[in-house]
Amino acid sequence: DTAVSQTPKYLVTQMGNDKSIKCEQNLGHDTMYWYKQDSKKFLKIMFSYNNKELIINETVPNRFSPKSPDKAHLNLHINSLELGDSAVYFCASSQPFQSGNTIYFGEGSWLTVV
Amino acid sequence: SQQGEEDPQALSIQEGENATMNCSYKTSINNLQWYRQNSGRGLVHLILIRSNEREKHSGRLRVTLDTSKKSSSLLITASRAADTASYFCATDEGGSYIPTFGRGTSLIVHP
Numbered sequence: 001d002t003a004v005s006q007t008p009k010y011l012v013t014q015m016g017n018d019k020s021i022k023c024e025q026n027l028g029h030d031t032m033y034w035y036k037q038d039s040k041k042f043l044k045i046m047f048s049y050n051n052k053e054l055i056i057n058e059t060v061p062n063r064f065s066p067k068s069p070d071k072a073h074l075n076l077h078i079n080s081l082e083l084g085d086s087a088v089y090f091c092a093s094s095q096p097f098q099s100g101n102t103i104y105f106g107e108g109s110w111l112t113v114v
Numbered sequence: 115s116q117q118g119e120e121d122p123q124a125l126s127i128q129e130g131e132n133a134t135m136n137c138s139y140k141t142s143i144n145n146l147q148w149y150r151q152n153s154g155r156g157l158v159h160l161i162l163i164r165s166n167e168r169e170k171h172s173g174r175l176r177v178t179l180d181t182s183k184k185s186s187s188l189l190i191t192a193s194r195a196a197d198t199a200s201y202f203c204a205t206d207e208g209g210s211y212i213p214t215f216g217r218g219t220s221l222i223v224h225p
Contacts, residue, residue, distance in 0.1 A: 004156070033212070041200060043157070043215040056212060090156055099206045100145040100164070103213060105156030 003027050006091045006106040013081060014114055021076045021109045023091030031055075032074040033103065034066060035090040043090070049074050050096060081113045120203055120219040128224050133190040135219040137203030138183075144206050146179060146186050147213055151200045157215075160188075160201075195225040 006023040013019050025032060034046040048056035052068045063079045074091060091106040121136045137146065145164045149157040163170045163179045163186065170177045176189040190197055200220045204213030 035215075041217045041220075043202065043217075045212055045214070048212055092156075099211055100147070100162055101211070102147070102159040102162070103149075103157070103204075105158070107156045108154075 004091055004093055004104050004106040006089075006109050008109060009107065010110045010112075012112045012114060015081055015083060017081050018077070018079045019081060019111070020078070021089055021091070021111075023074050023076070023106060025072055025091075025093040025104070027093055027104060029093040029104070030071055030096045031094050031101075032068065032071070033092040033094075034074065034076050035092060035105075037088040037090060037108070039087070046089075047074075047076075078111075081111075083113050086111055086113045120201070120216045122219060123217065124220045124222075126222045126224065127193060129193060129195055131193055131223075133193050133197070133221055133223070135188045135201050135221070137186045137188070137205075137216065139186075139203075139205045139207055140184065141207045143181075146206075147204045148175075148177060148186075148188050149202045149204060149215070151202065151218065153199070157202060190221075193221075193223045195223050197221060198223050 004025045031050045033048045035043050037043045046060050047066045049068045065077045068074045088108045088110050090108050092103045094101040094103050119138050147162045148160045151157045161172050161177050163177050174191045179186045200218040202215045202218040204215045
């Protein structure tokens with residue numbers, strides 16, 4: 001069984017469109033994350049939710065809006081897509097906030113904006 | 115936010131050789147983790163080392179931590195073609211509970 005699953009795996013869309021990436025984890029974790037990996041492989045935290053509440057919101061354009069309907073799901077909605085949004089987006093989860101917790105990653109969603 | 119910096123950015127070796135990757139960070143940490151990312155996949159946790167530990171082993175992996183130099187190294191012994199992947203270190207610099215990652219070291223092991 002996949003621990004952290006995200007869909008779609010690949011997404012090609014035009015500038016200006018709105019798109020969503022869904023994420024679900026079956027590990028029973030309280031904390032979920034969205035990371036962005038750019039073309040140079042830098043992996044940067046975007047959002048973190050703990051028990052459906054937003055804990056961390058790094059400097060991310062407000063076109064990006066996370067939604068957590070329950071603690072097993074954290075979806076990412078992106079409005080008015082721009083070319084620079086092209087990247088790989090990773091959903092992840094972990095036990096509640098504690099230094100040293102292992103982060104469990106999904107397989108990534110490859111977003112290409114044309 | 116701070117992030118670990120891996121070095122070298124790319125490493126190419128022959129099967130059977132050892133591979134060493136380094137990670138440097140800027141401020142104090144409580145722990146440091148190493149992750150692996152196969153091409154087209156998500157990151158997978160390999161090993162965690164705490165600030166009061168100097169060395170840790172897991173199978174063919176050996177991790178060292180030198181807090182005085184603010185650096186860590188990951189050694190993969192007797193490498194295999196299947197070890198080809200990117201390797202990332204993640205630290206909890208600044209007391210953050212969320213590990214911050216660098217850009218990784220891309221390792222290619224030639225059969």
